[in-house]
Amino acid sequence: MNLIAAGAIFGGTLTHGLQLIASGLLGEWAFKGGTSTAVLGASLHYGIAIAAAGLYCALALRRSWWREHWLTGGTLFGVVAYLVMNLIVVPLSNAPNPDLAPEMIAKELVAHTVMFGIPIAGIVTAFLRKAAA
Secondary structure, three states: OHHHHHHHHHOOOHHHHHHHHHHHHHHHHHHHOHHHHHHHHHHHHHHHHHHHHHHHHHHHHHOOHHHHOHHHHHHHHHHHHHHHHHHHHHHHOOOOOOOOOHHHHHHHHHHHHHHHHHHHHHHHHHHHHHHHO
């Protein structure tokens, strides 16, 4: 879902969006790599999402607040994910620097909370409740 939001926010094709993710490792070359760099970008995207879900799961196992208030927790998690990616990860990578215009920040915060943080929190919480039953 977050890839769909990225396409809506940034425009362009899915391939270009995935190549943008791959450019974190490969720089400008990612945009010349065709399908192979798009596949790399998809792998990186889903790897990061799985790692983030594992992190939320660890938080929820350590502190019940993250399970009991998963909607708020997911929103906070999405905001933190946005901040970490755009203020630390992307600037340290080979990808183009993020657009920090207020309009873009607002769009990306909505995407990171509604299509990333909240779904991760909801799925992790449901999984942990089922496992406990």
